Amino acid sequence: MDGPVRRVRVLGDSGYDVAVGSGALGELAAAMDRFAGARTALVISETVRRLHGERLLHLSGEWDRHVFIMPDGEEHKSLDFAKGAFEWMLREGLTRKSVVIGVGGGVVGDFSGFLAALFMRGLPVIHVPTTLLAMVDSSVGGKVAVNISAGKNIVGVFHQPAFVAADISLLATLPDLELKNGLTEAVKHALIGDEPLRALFDRTRAADMRVPEVLDEIVYHSVRFKGSIVERDEREEGIRAILNFGHTVGHALESLSGYRGITHGQAVALGMKAEILVSRRLGMLREDDCARALGLIDKFGLAETRVSFGADEIVRHMRYDKKNSGGSIRPVLLAGPGKPVFDIPVEEGILAHTLGALFG
Incomplete structure (x- = not known):
């Protein structure tokens, strides 16, 4: 059943709305009015096409739509696959007057953007995120990219969407592991300064994470928080870097694994643990605050996976991180609850020791 839909405005008068709630899909038609008659590329994942395709295609019934089905998996978010998609767009007759709609998780959102x-x-581009991860994070902010062998999201641009429809009802079919992927990014927001989310996670049991009202609050507060950061730093020249908390280590783990065997959420959760422990080791974080931050990650079972890579190997891949400068690795650290800091170089020996202790 559709419920109330709340809107979050991102980037003010020149920006876009994110509709959040069970019923947000119903606002898609109005968003498309501004593109009336435009030939539309509907980029949709295989799984979403199977689970929700009839509903989504019914909504787009009057559009001049052309459907591109994207195989599931991070490995398809590549330059080679993008080349094939560009050639498909030409064959389908898309022009400079066309519009792209991405329907799926973070991979589809990144790729379609x-x-x-x-x-x-x-x-x-209009985003219709269908996973919790995409709703709370990747569909908002305009960062779009593909991967190359050296690392994740190395080739990309900033391209803000025209509209985002985050319909909570689409999460009913989401597997538990995918739900945890999204919870990881929301917990990240809580740890770096989203106080309403931190309070919500502190009082909510792990068993209640599928309650629609809880999910609605998680998505709404996450979008508001991320939107507020994007407002201050649209192109990641400063404060927006805090949104990469856990990702310096996390992206290295994903790259080393070839994007198989470890999910984005698991990698980032392990990355947050590592960066929390580095913060403690550097004397930036008190022991009790360190324990509370680690406890929040463990409460929802976000880092329940094993890592077989050596610490030195992980550190080598961390050198490719986009936040690095001056030849040094600069992960996001915590100086206290809700107090992220960035642009602080960390010696590779400290990183290797911390990773070895965590994964050993």
Whole structure:
């Protein structure tokens, strides 16, 4: 059943709305009115097409739509696959007046946004995130990219969406592991300064994470928090870097694994643990605050996986992180609850020792 839909405005008068709630899909038609008659590329994942395709295609019944089905898996978010998609867009007759709609999780959102940003020097993109991860994080903020062998999201641009429809009802079919992926990013927001989310997680049991009202609050507060950071630093030239908490280590783990065997959420949860422990080791974080932060990650079972890579190997891949400068690795650290700091170089020996202790 559809419920109330709340809107979050991102980037003010020149920005876009994120509709949040069980019923947000119903606002998609109005968002498309501004593109009336435009030929539309509907980029949708295989799984979402199977689970929700009939509902989504019914909503888009009057559009001049052309459906591109994207295989599941991070490995398809690549330059080679993008080249094939660009050629498909040309064959389907898309032009500079066209629009792209990405329907799926973070991989589809990144990929469809990348296509929209580059095709014919830029088309509008609308995101319909279908996973908790995409709703709370990747669909908001305009960062779109593809992967190369050296690392994740190395080739990309900033391309803000025209509209985002985060319909909570789509999460009913989400597997538990995918739900945890999204919870990881929301917990990240709580640890770096989203006080309403921190209070929500402190009082909510892990068993209640599927309650629609709880999910609605998680998505709404996450979008508000991330939107507030993007408002201050749209192109990640400063404070927006805090949103990468846990990702310096996490992306290294994903890259080393070839994007198989470890989920994005698990990698980032392990990355947050590592960066919390580095913060403690550097004397930036009190022992009790360190224990509370680690406890919140463990409360929801976000880091329940094993890592077989050596510490030195992980550190080598951390050198590719986009936040690095001056030849030094600069993960996001915590100076206290809700007090992230960035642009602090950390010696590789400290990183290797911490990773060895955590994963050994």
